[in-house]
Amino acid sequence: MRSTQIRQTFTDFFTSRGHQLVPSSPLIPDDPTLLLANAGMNQFKPYFLGEMPPPFPRATSIQKCARTSDIDNVGRTNRHATFFEMMGNFSFGDYFKEDACAFAWELLTQGYGLEKDKLWITVFKDDDEAEHIWRRIGVPASRIQRLGMEDNYWSMGVPGPCGPCSEVNYDRGPAFGKEGGPAIDGERYVEIWNLVFMQFQRGEGDKKGNFPILGELDRKGVDTGLGLDRLAAILQDAQNVCTSDLLLPTFHTVQDLAGRACPTEGEEKVSFQVVTEHARSIAFLIADGVLPAKDGRGYILRRLMRRAIRHARLLGIDGPVLPATTASVIGNLGDVWPELTAQAALIEQVVTAEEESFTRTLAQGTRLLDAAISRTQHSGSAALPGETAFELADTYGFPLELTVEAARDAGLTVDEERFAALLDEQRKRAKAGGKAKTAEALKKMDTYRELSARLPRTDFLGYDHLTAEATVTGLISGGTVVTTAGEGAEVELVLDRSPFYAEAGGQIGDTGTLTLHDGTVLKITDTRYGLEGFRVHTAHVLQGELHTGASGEAVVDAERRAGLMRSHSATHILHAVVMATLGDHARQQGSLVEPDRLRFDFAHFTALTPGQLHQIETAVNSHVLDDPEVRAWHADRAEAEAAGAIALFGEKYGDTVRIVDIGDFSRELCGGTHVAHGSQVGAFRLLSESSIGSNLRRVEALTGHGTLRRLDTERRLLNELADLLGTRPTDAPDALRKRLDALTTAQRQLARLRASELRHQARLLAAQAQRTGRGQMVAQPVTGVAPDELRGLAADTLARLSHGPAAVVLGAEHDGKALLAAAISPDLHQSGTQASQILAQAARVVGGGSGGRGPLASAGGRRPQALNEALDLAAREVTRLLGEH
Ligand code: SER
Numbered sequence: 104m105r106s107t108q109i110r111q112t113f114t115d116f117f118t119s120r121g122h123q124l125v126p127s128s129p130l131i132p133d134d135p136t137l138l139l140a141n142a143g144m145n146q147f148k149p150y151f152l153g154e155m156p157p158p159f160p161r162a163t164s165i166q167k168c169a170r171t172s173d174i175d176n177v178g179r180t181n182r183h184a185t186f187f188e189m190m191g192n193f194s195f196g197d198y199f200k201e202d203a204c205a206f207a208w209e210l211l212t213q214g215y216g217l218e219k220d221k222l223w224i225t226v227f228k229d230d231d232e233a234e235h236i237w238r239r240i241g242v243p244a245s246r247i248q249r250l251g252m253e254d255n256y257w258s259m260g261v262p263g264p265c266g267p268c269s270e271v272n273y274d275r276g277p278a279f280g281k282e283g284g285p286a287i288d289g290e291r292y293v294e295i296w297n298l299v300f301m302q303f304q305r306g307e308g309d310k311k312g313n314f315p316i317l318g319e320l321d322r323k324g325v326d327t328g329l330g331l332d333r334l335a336a337i338l339q340d341a342q343n344v345c346t347s348d349l350l351l352p353t354f355h356t357v358q359d360l361a362g363r364a365c366p367t368e369g370e371e372k373v374s375f376q377v378v379t380e381h382a383r384s385i386a387f388l389i390a391d392g393v394l395p396a397k398d399g400r401g402y403i404l405r406r407l408m409r410r411a412i413r414h415a416r417l418l419g420i421d422g423p424v425l426p427a428t429t430a431s432v433i434g435n436l437g438d439v440w441p442e443l444t445a446q447a448a449l450i451e452q453v454v455t456a457e458e459e460s461f462t463r464t465l466a467q468g469t470r471l472l473d474a475a476i477s478r479t480q481h482s483g484s485a486a487l488p489g490e491t492a493f494e495l496a497d498t499y500g501f502p503l504e505l506t507v508e509a510a511r512d513a514g515l516t517v518d519e520e521r522f523a524a525l526l527d528e529q530r531k532r533a534k535a536g537g538k539a540k541t542a543e544a545l546k547k548m549d550t551y552r553e554l555s556a557r558l559p560r561t562d563f564l565g566y567d568h569l570t571a572e573a574t575v576t577g578l579i580s581g582g583t584v585v586t587t588a589g590e591g592a593e594v595e596l597v598l599d600r601s602p603f604y605a606e607a608g609g610q611i612g613d614t615g616t617l618t619l620h621d622g623t624v625l626k627i628t629d630t631r632y633g634l635e636g637f638r639v640h641t642a643h644v645l646q647g648e649l650h651t652g653a654s655g656e657a658v659v660d661a662e663r664r665a666g667l668m669r670s671h672s673a674t675h676i677l678h679a680v681v682m683a684t685l686g687d688h689a690r691q692q693g694s695l696v697e698p699d700r701l702r703f704d705f706a707h708f709t710a711l712t713p714g715q716l717h718q719i720e721t722a723v724n725s726h727v728l729d730d731p732e733v734r735a736w737h738a739d740r741a742e743a744e745a746a747g748a749i750a751l752f753g754e755k756y757g758d759t760v761r762i763v764d765i766g767d768f769s770r771e772l773c774g775g776t777h778v779a780h781g782s783q784v785g786a787f788r789l790l791s792e793s794s795i796g797s798n799l800r801r802v803e804a805l806t807g808h809g810t811l812r813r814l815d816t817e818r819r820l821l822n823e824l825a826d827l828l829g830t831r832p833t834d835a836p837d838a839l840r841k842r843l844d845a846l847t848t849a850q851r852q853l854a855r856l857r858a859s860e861l862r863h864q865a866r867l868l869a870a871q872a873q874r875t876g877r878g879q880m881v882a883q884p885v886t887g888v889a890p891d892e893l894r895g896l897a898a899d900t901l902a903r904l905s906h907g908p909a910a911v912v913l914g915a916e917h918d919g920k921a922l923l924a925a926a927i928s929p930d931l932h933q934s935g936t937q938a939s940q941i942l943a944q945a946a947r948v949v950g951g952g953s954g955g956r957g958p959l960a961s962a963g964g965r966r967p968q969a970l971n972e973a974l975d976l977a978a979r980e981v982t983r984l985l986g987e988h
Contacts, residue, residue, distance in 0.1 A: 104215070104338045106349050107439065109166055109331060113190045116210050117163035124193055125164045126740065130391040131400065133635070135544075138400045139169040139388075143191030144259065144299075144326040150195045151301050151558055153321040154634055157195035165190050165331070167387055167440070171403055174410075178376030181279070181336070181343035182293050185407060188331040188349075196322025200269075203298045204236045204323040207271055221274040223248070223292050223749070227255040227267030237269070248286045252312065256854050257299040257326070261551070262322060265300035270294050273337055288727070295337070296329040299541045301837040301920060307545075345379045349436070354971075356431040361418045361873070374414035381411035382428035383436075389429075390446040392692060393595070394706075394798055395457050396431050407502075409760045413502065416465075425454035432872035448892040449688040452708050453798055461500070468501030469509070476513045481957035487519025514942055522737070547582045549631035554584060554597060562600040563647075565613065566735070566776060569659040573598040573617070578651050580640070580826045588649045595639045596625075596649075596906040602659050603630040605638045609694035610671050613664055619655030623647030664776065665696025669807040671775045672733055672765060673784045675699050677804065680722045681705055684715060692799060698776070699809030707800045709790050720789045730782040731766025735773075739764060741948060748772050786810040796928065861896055864888075868896075868911070869903035876985030878908030878928070882978035888915045890922055894961050897926040904928075910987055912941060912977040916967040921949035923973060932958040941980050945973035 104112075118124050128146040130139050137145060143166035150157035160497035166189045176183035184363045193204060223244050226233040228249045249255075258265030272285040272292040272979045280291030301324040310443040325377050335347035341598035345354045357378045358364055363373035388404045395405040408425060415424035429450050435704040487510045495501040503522060508791045522978040577597035578585050588594045597619075606612040612630035617640075619625070635879040658825055674694050681689050685707055693704040711719075714867030738746070739760045748762045748770045765781060778784060785807035795801045805813055821832045828838040864885065872879045881900055885889045888896060893915055901911045909928040914921065923945055932938075939953045951964030 104335075106331060106335045106347065107109070109215070109335055109338065110188075110190065111437070112397060113210070113329065114163055116214055117161075117192045117206070117315055119207065120161075122161040122163040123159040124538060125162045127164060127166045127188075130167050130388055131393060134260065136263070138165065139393075139403065141168050142259060143168070143189045143299075143328050144167065144193065144264075147193055147195065147326070148263060149259060149635055149773075150325070151320060151322070151324055152262070152304065152552070152798070154552060154580050155636055157322075160195055160197035161190065161535070162193045162195075164193075166328075169384060169403070171387065171406070177380050178373035182290065182333055184332055184344050184380050184384075185282070185714055186380075186387055188539045190331055190785055191326065191328045193327070195327040195553055196816060198722070199323055200233055200298075201301050202302070203235055203327060204233070204269065207296055207298060207327065207329075207421060208240050211271065214284065215334065217273065220246075223272040223274060224877075225250045225294075225340065226269045227251075230267045230269070230300075233267070233269045247285050248335060249836050250286060255338065257297065258305045258314070261307050261314075261545070262317060262552075264301045264305050264324075264326075265305040265314075265316075266300045266323075267296050268299040269298040270298070273333075275337070276811045283626040293333055293337075294330075295333050297327060297544065299326040301326050306579055306632050330826050337503065345732070346377045349378055350383060353382050353428055356428050357382075357415075357418075358987040360415070360420045360422075360424060360427060371418065377423060378411050378418070378420075378428060379408045381423065381433045384405075385411065385425065386429040386432040386443055386450050389450045389453050390440070390442040394453060394796065396913065408454065409461055409500070412461055413505070423455065425458045426451055429454050430909050437883055446688065446690075448686065449462065449690075449706050449798075452688070456798060464500050467498045468495050468505070471495060471499065472501070472506060472509050476510060476515060479515055480513065485516045485969070486516045486656070489518035489523075492517050492522045493525040493987070496526075532798055539668055543582070547579075548634070549635055550579055550583055551639070554579070554619075555634050555637040556677060558597055559599065560636060563602075563604075564600055565604045567601040569661050569664060571600050571602045571657050572600075572654065573600050573657040574654040575617075575649065575651055577617075578649065583639045586651045586843065588644055590644050590646060590648065590920075592644045592649070594642050594644065594649065595633075597637075597639060598657065600657075601630070601638060601640070603627060603640055603665070604640070604659075604667075606631040608671075608696075608773055608775045609674065610667055610696040610910075613659045613667075615657065615659040615716045617655055617657045618641065619647070619649070619653045621647065621650075621653060621655075623649050623651065623655070625651065665697045666700075666807055666809070666982050668698060668776050668778045669698045670699060670701040670809075670898065671773075671786045671905065672777045672781065673787055673806045674703055675765050675769045675771055675773070675777075676723050676726050676781070676784070677701075677719070677787075677802075678718050678763075678771070680726070683768075684719055684722065685711075686976045698805070699807045699812075700805055702801060702933055704799060704801045704865070706798055706919060708798055708887075710794065711800065711802075716789055716792055719798075719802075720787065720804075723787045726766065726768065726786060727781050727784045729766065730780050731768070732764075733777045733779055733781060734764045735777065736762050736764070743772060744769065757924075760922050783807075786814070786912075788813060814940075825839075861892060862899065863939075865896055865899035865903055868900040868913070872904055872909070875982045876908075878910070878931075878985040879904050880910050880912075880978065880985065882912040882974050882981065884914045884974060886915065890911075890917055893922050893924040894926075894959055896926040900958055901926040910938075910941060910984070912944075912945070912974060914970045914974045917971060918967075919950070919967060921964045921967040921970050922961065923949065923953070923958070923963065923970075923977070925977065927958050929958065936984060941977050942985070944980065945977040948973045 104404050108878050114124055128140055130146050134141045144162050149155040168189050169186050171185055173183040174185055182610050216793055217975050219531050224237050224247045226249055228251050234247055255267045255268050272294050274292050280288035303319055304317040306315040306317045332344040332349055335349055336344055339347050341347040341517045357375055366372050393400050395401055395402045433443045479487050492503055495506055496503055507517050514775055558576050575596050579595040580588055603613040615627045617625040624646040625642040626645050627640050627642050631639060633639040638820050674696055689705045689707050691705055695702040740760050743762050760772050761774050763777055764770050788805045788810040790803045792802045825832040825835045828835055830838040868881050868883055872881050887949040893913055897911045908931050911925050911926045923942050925941045927936055927938045937956050938958050939955050941962055942953040942962045947960035948969045949964030950966040951962050953960055954964035
């Protein structure tokens with residue numbers, strides 16, 4: 104059975120049994136406790152926890168999952184992968200264990216035709232009920248095993264839902280491993296389907312994985328996950344996950360690149376499989392908007408890429424490996440997962456750039472490593488220091504394994520203990536910073552959860568109204584629920600109805616006032632979601648005392664909101680224009696919508712040229728001037744996607760979605776507030792464009808009053824400049840250019856005059872030369888000479904003396920400081936005298952020092968009053984020298 108049919112069989116089975124088919128959520132989850140989507144139930148977590156009412160009692164999905172917990176097993180076992188498609192069925196307070204087991208059994212044995220005797224069951228050690236159910240279904244006791252927390256208990260997030268599970272395992276036969284059931288051998292008895300009986304809410308756990316149960320869930324439920332890779336391998340009689348139709352074409356690509364077939368065992372086999380398997384994860388992660396980075400999910404992607412590249416190099420594939428392998432993933436799976444095809448250009452660019460940079464890293468690391476190895480060898484030590492290995496890994500991204508390998512080739516070991524200690528220290532430092540914040544945030548989340556479970560959902564009126572009669576239904580102060588708050592207090596509050604838009608989709612939250620009938624006045628300083636769908640208003644009690652239950656009038660700051668709407672609509676127009684100008688890959692990656700100002704991040708590989716920026720700005724303004732209608736409508740997600748709406752990364756499945764159309768050129772899923780007509784955006788002005796990471800660009804822009812204010816400022820500046828130039832603004836550039844030319848000419852003239860003045864002064868000084876010993880000397884104070892002129896003047900004076908031994912010493916006062924300069928004739932210098940010698944004593948007298956070698960020297964000090972004395976000392980030194988000479 105091909106994988107397409109396996110998927111279809113699964114979803115048909117469950118939709119025909121009343122399950123709503125829900126699309127996979129993106130790999131970037133909408134959940135701060137989770138880095139990447141790792142299970143089908145992630146997107147349903149709020150339903151299990153009772154934070155939101157489930158829109159349907161049963162659901163089924165095929166979820167894209169990424170997990171790196173088993174990364175070291177990839178290629179070493181037949182069954183592990185870092186990306187997989189998980190087929191699941193879910194019940195939210197509807198059916199429980201009995202039906203979950205019956206469904207699984209029926210689908211596996213009848214739908215997929217698996218032999219009953221090959222199916223083995225595990226149940227949680229205390230779950231008698233589950234064992235009885237399986238016995239009733241007809242599984243003999245000999246094929247049911249009990250396992251503990253580690254294998255048969257599932258939980259997700261803190262706090263999060265949890266419960267015991269029961270797994271269905273398939274016996275692949277003696278060729279795959281030891282006899283004795285899944286408790287003995289996971290390769291032979293491969294786990295294919297995990298049925299979780301969600302029952303409790305878990306709290307923060309300890310290091311050993313024990314955690315407290317916080318209570319029963321309001322709605323007990325079912326969460327199951329059937330691994331498509333594993334089932335496909337069984338149904339297609341494939342040895343491992345790389346040889347089912349999900350990965351086979353990519354596996355072939357890797358073998359083509361290596362120019363040989365994958366051996367049946369050994370380290371090379373591992374490398375072939377790692378490259379194959381990781382290529383799929385890489386393609387899917389990038390398609391969902393993950394880009395390589397130093398931390399977070401971007402680091403997971405980078406690590407996968409680097410592992411794949413390194414294993415390819417081990418196979419002797421020296422050229423690029425990621426572009427071809429990810430292309431084969433796109434070719435093979437792009438029909439089922441269209442985001443792969445849609446993002447093919449982005450995937451290619453990102454992997455190419457990363458592979459090039461990692462190849463450079465490897466080269467650079469190798470150079471540093473070679474140097475460190477030879478230093479170690481010279482020092483007579485047998486171990487490369489842990490510091491070196493750490494620096495290579497931390498600063499250059501050079502993997503420890505490579506350092507160890509290279510050291511081994513040179514007959515050295517690596518101090519891995521020290522390496523581990525350094526790594527540990529670094530992790531601890533990072534963690535300590537995060538921990539305090541997490542505890543506070545968790546406490547607050549608890550409070551939100553408590554309120555959100557108890558209070559009805561806030562009715563949002565802000566698409567049509569900026570004022571509304573509202574009642575305070577919940578109040579939070581200092582992270583806990585309270586019922587009153589006094590004047591001056593900062594609180595968070597929940598309203599039954601609210602015109603305030605809560606920050607989402609880049610648009611920042613509304614602000615305004617809440618004036619209660621009892622005279623209490625609140626300033627609303629922010630509005631945001633505490634939990635999904637749960638609106639929280641940050642408020643400051645300006646006057647009176649606030650009580651839960653009080654009612655009054657909520658008023659949004661209308662001018663600010665108008666600015667936000669302008670910027671939000673402008674962001675959509677900009678998105679459409681950027682994609683039309685640069686290509687389909689240039690999708691939005693993030694945005695910040697502020698009053699009359701916006702920031703827009705998108706995928707692109709190079710800086711935009713001034714020409715492109717101008718083109719984009721002009722196109723946005725043309726759209727605005729065409730005054731397109733802005734229309735919001737609702738549809739279910741499938742309809743919206745079919746209609747071509749752009750869904751942004753990280754957006755989540757919801758029963759119905761809101762779509763915003765602008766004219767006929769922009770259609771996006773969006774919950775934001777918008778202008779009614781494009782022209783209300785006003786003038787659009789790009790401010791800047793920059794890089795904010797590899798393949799990520801950012802532009803900032805102004806709209807509406809923001810642009811007008813900017814134009815006003817610029818006009819004022821220009822007028823001021825024109826006034827200063829004594830001309831009209833339009834003539835200002837020419838006038839300025841003329842002034843600059845005139846200035847240059849004047850400066851040149853001035854320099855010429857000054858030079859002739861200095862020459863004249865040199866002549867006068869030379870004329871005052873005295874004979875001393877066998878030569879001539881000038882030792883004079885001068886005035887009106889700048890520091891950078893004094894040495895030149897001394898040299899010029901010297902040049903004007905007749906041949907023979909000679910020395911010139913000049914002193915000047917400048918800005919309250921004493922300056923000295925000395926020049927000696929070539930014959931004096933050639934016989935070993937340095938000009939600085941003449942100044943040695945003199946410099947000390949003015950409070951400075953002199954040094955250096957050469958026929959010219961200068962010195963300076965803080966005591967100008969001692970200049971004459973200094974010149975006398977210098978003159979005496981010259982006399983002495985010339986006497987000796
Ligand atoms: N959440 C469970 C798992 O991921 C079942 O879907 O294994």
